[in-house]
Amino acid sequence: MATEVVMPKLGATMEEGTIISWLVQVGEVVEEGDAIAEVQTDKIVLEIEAETTGVLLKTLYDEGSIVKVQEVVAYLGDEGERVEGLENQSSGAESEPIVEQNKTFAKVADVLEAPAERGNKIRRTPAARKLAEENQIDLRKITGTRPLGCIQKIDVVNFLAENAKKITPLAKKIADDHGIDYKNIAGSGLNGKIVKADLDSSNSINEKVEIQKSTPSEKRIPFKGIRKVIADRMSQSAFTAPHVTLTSQVDMTNSVRLREELLPVIEKVNGYRLSYNEVILKATAHALQNHPDINVSLEKDEIVYRSNVNVGMAVAVPNGLVVPVIKNADKLGLAAITEECKSMGKLARDGKLLPEQMQNGTFTISNLGMYAVDGFTPIINQPESAILGVGRIQEKPVAVNGELAIRSMMTLSLSFDHRIIDGAPAAAFLTELKETLENPFRLII
């Protein structure tokens, strides 16, 4: 009995999702928990996971198709099983959802052809393949325990355990440092344990390093998924919105002091440690409230003046970035902002942000202050109209009232969409932001 795979509802507001890529081919075996497809909602890329172990019998949509939530997108089942009523479905369109480029049903043949075509191919589940790749194991060495010798994850795990190379901590450090693949080195220690001397003798370390240098192996990964989504968004923003970037040097000395004084206070309140990020976010929200002409977006034929100040912050995550949004940031105190930023940042890095937490932003801050970056030209996070780039804070000699002084200086870079924001209002906004950060007591007003 085939199991339906449906487009999941990944957030309260999600109504449909785009299948960006099928991660499994029809005829392949998946294990429970394996990702079958990548799905994009309006803000985020997520994976559809198999809820049962079985063969992917059929996919109903091509990549790029938009599917409503809870609609069936694929079937899982036993090897050779036919999906009931498939023929009816291919002719009848009564339940056919919104399908933009639906060539799906041509794939029916795949199910039938697949076994023959796979004559020489190793049968393995995606989880097994991934684990094998991570450990650089040739799958041909593993015997699969599923029907037809299909290799599943547990087979790879067992293989790894049986063939684990014993190596002393010191030898491991040296091998890792020199990039030596020690799996094929014969260990001279007890039960074949590899010791330092084995690395010295069997594979002269220097020689190995040479080889590494002369034949760097190219790594190729498919350009799809979250990377592709980011790419599309960046291109779309950069090529449709004429970007202008203004920069301004800000004397952060008072803000530094403010942070120093408030850090223990806030930490006592909620246990979170105040960073410059939150001071800047608060000041930005404050300035946006006073400059509604920056807190705008272009929607079709209308310029929308947004009533709330929802500030997003770009967070780097493995293989990309996400932008959690602090809603009504202008109305929150620094303690609340700190708590929100820190907890959202953690959710982002753990990949646990919900789509709602990334929606309805009106302005974004991209902070590269932790790197040796002074200023940059950030690309606007559409449909917003401006983005603030934050550089590092650095002590510099500056003239203050005709005297040379050492001050904590920082560069702000404001990119704005020149279609709907003119230079003067943008400059006025940046000026106010600069003055707020230089005199942070203004935030109390």
Add this chain to the structure above:
Amino acid sequence: MTAYDVVVVGGGPGGYVAALRAAKNGKKTALVEADYLGGTCLNRGCIPSKTLLKHAEIIEGIEKAKNWGIKTENLSFSLKEMFARKDQVIAALRSGIEHLLNAGKIDVYNGFGTIHDDKRVTVVIGNESYQISGEKIIIATGSQPAVPPINGLNSVNYHTTDTIFDITEIPQSIVIVGGGVIGVEFANIFTSLKTEVTIVELGDRIIPTEDEDASQVLLKNLKKKGVKVLTNYQVSSIEESNSKKTLMITSDKGKAECLTVDEILLAVGRKPNVSAISELDLKMTGRHVAVNDYLETSKKDYFAVGDVIGGLQLAHVASAEGLTAVENLDGNKEKMNYKVMPRCIYTNPQVASVGMSEAELKEKGIKYRVNKYNFSGNGKALAAGETEGFSKVMIDEKYGEILGVVMVGAHVTEMISQSSAYLYLEGTVDEFAKMVQPHPSLSEVLMESANTLIGKGIHS
């Protein structure tokens, strides 16, 4: 003539251990020993000296306890009883070895064996002479105290470690010639017995092969106990009259002094016993028998282990060599590994080290980092009133390999083994730092040093 698979000549810690392993490996084995089983270690070295050093430790402890409110009146000691206990310890261990050899069905020939170049060994027991032969021969003939050429020495009664354990009275005063391991241990024994002790050392410091800081701590300690230490001094002549011995000593700067004492102990090193192999034309390295990595001599089927091959002249090294030689009897299988050989001095405080010394690291140009932690900052040491000394951990800069550890203090000869384990199993400073040590314990100093070396010291 009885034919054996293996004939081991020498029943010390190199020879008897080799014989036992050979028998375990299924070889028909004979062991030839001219004197007592156990060799120098059991009869004239490690074991008797440690027995006497335990007495010294107790005497020192009783004296120390006076300041802690524990008073014993009229402390007295009987050399006779002390030596009797020493003899009991030796007898117990000797019969242990006999039992093991017996259980291993090893034929023990208690006589002097002469090794011939046709794999025969002639053993003379009393008036009788036995001929035996071995497919393989293991030479484990050991060493004996070296006697330096000093003017007048032949007409003077002096002691070496071969005879010092047979004295019947505690001497009033003694000169120990040589400030090495044996010299300082005996200085400690005699000073605890209230003998006036003078060490005469040719080099510029005592225990010259050990860490310099260790040497300084020990020097300070010996001086505190009343031992006179003369470094950079050479004995130029000795004479004896009315059972008093007079030594003329000269400093490296030409300064001459005269010492008059009851007894003289020569502790200037050991020389290999080669009379049993005089018929063999073996390749030598200096005075010692030359062997390859597999402990084979230049002559096929003849192996050699222990003091007779030189190197580190320690009982556990000889045993390790004996075991390795046995594994290689039927073909080169296992190279002798000297990387992890702990070195111990059982004075109070003790000195123990493993791996390379700082001097060796510098000489070899190895980049290293070092941390020294004093026992004065350790809770257990304070509680026990044993705060003298330190531990020193040397690591490789790049991978944190434990390159060497030196410890001076109470019980360090036991504690050194955990560092040995790290070296042997190739644990690095990171594992060393993370491993939990019991509290309170002296071992915590190692954890401190390791943590400090990775920038995470807690109490340092």
